[in-house]
Amino acid sequence: MVKIAPSILSADFANLGRDVKSLETYGADWVHIDVMDGSFVPNISFGAPIMKSIRELSTLVFDVHLMIEEPGRYIEDFVKAGADMITVHYEADRHIDRTINYIKSFNVKAGVALNPGTPVSLIEDLIPNLDMVLIMSVNPGFGGQKYIPYCGNKIKQVKELAEKYNKELYIQVDGGVCADNIKEVVQCGANSIVAGSAVFKNGEIEKNIKVLRESI
Ligand code: DX5
Numbered sequence: 001m002v003k004i005a006p007s008i009l010s011a012d013f014a015n016l017g018r019d020v021k022s023l024e025t026y027g028a029d030w031v032h033i034d035v036m037d038g039s040f041v042p043n044i045s046f047g048a049p050i051m052k053s054i055r056e057l058s059t060l061v062f063d064v065h066l067m068i069e070e071p072g073r074y075i076e077d078f079v080k081a082g083a084d085m086i087t088v089h090y091e092a093d094r095h096i097d098r099t100i101n102y103i104k105s106f107n108v109k110a111g112v113a114l115n116p117g118t119p120v121s122l123i124e125d126l127i128p129n130l131d132m133v134l135i136m137s138v139n140p141g142f143g144g145q146k147y148i149p150y151c152g153n154k155i156k157q158v159k160e161l162a163e164k165y166n167k168e169l170y171i172q173v174d175g176g177v178c179a180d181n182i183k184e185v186v187q188c189g190a191n192s193i194v195a196g197s198a199v200f201k202n203g204e205i206e207k208n209i210k211v212l213r214e215s216i
């Protein structure tokens with residue numbers, strides 16, 4: 001079953017609670033929380049206090065994507081704020097193995113994200129210890145960008161590694177996924193789909209989630 005994980009980066013921030021609640025009502029699987037620090041990526045979004053304030057509004061899995069430098073510094077804050085899964089960027093952490101183990105020590109699922117320009121081969125040794133690999137299909141920092149086609153090949157490479165190590169893995173794709181390309185990314189091997197603008201466009205969350213599912 002493919003997990004649909006709407007990114008609340010594209011939600012109506014003035015009505016964030018309403019939008020988060022509606023994701024559950026309208027059949028999303030996870031809530032994707034994009035945290036940006038204005039350093040690792042050129043944009044600032046929100047941090048653990050905002051996440052904590054919406055946690056009680058939903059029983060969905062809170063899937064936290066940390067686009068921040070040296071993310072190990074903030075893991076505990078996001079665990080306390082109610083994260084079920086935490087994904088950190090390979091490029092942002094000098095001690096990625098330590099950070100993965102640190103996340104798992106809280107009984108929270110751990111993921112590693114790769115920017116489009118970062119090769120999948122770099123994380124081969126980490127695969128047996130991971131719960132998720134996130135393939136960025138845009139350069140992170142903003143919602144509403146265009147999907148980068150060569151990332152499909154990277155999704156396939158992650159799937160091959162999962163098979164090689166006989167590891168059950170969430171393979172997540174994030175950036176520019178919409179009704180026109182969701183089938184292709186699932187065929188490549190993605191089983192968790194992040195969608196921001198494609199879910200929240202025109203405020204038609206229910207219809208947009210339905211269209212995405214039907215397009216798989
Ligand atoms: C990119 C974020 C994504 C993004 C997805 O920096 O990590 O989650 O907001 O948004 P769309 O689906 O609009 O590309």
Ligand code: ZN
Nearest residue numbers: 034065174194
């Ligand atoms: Zn994300």
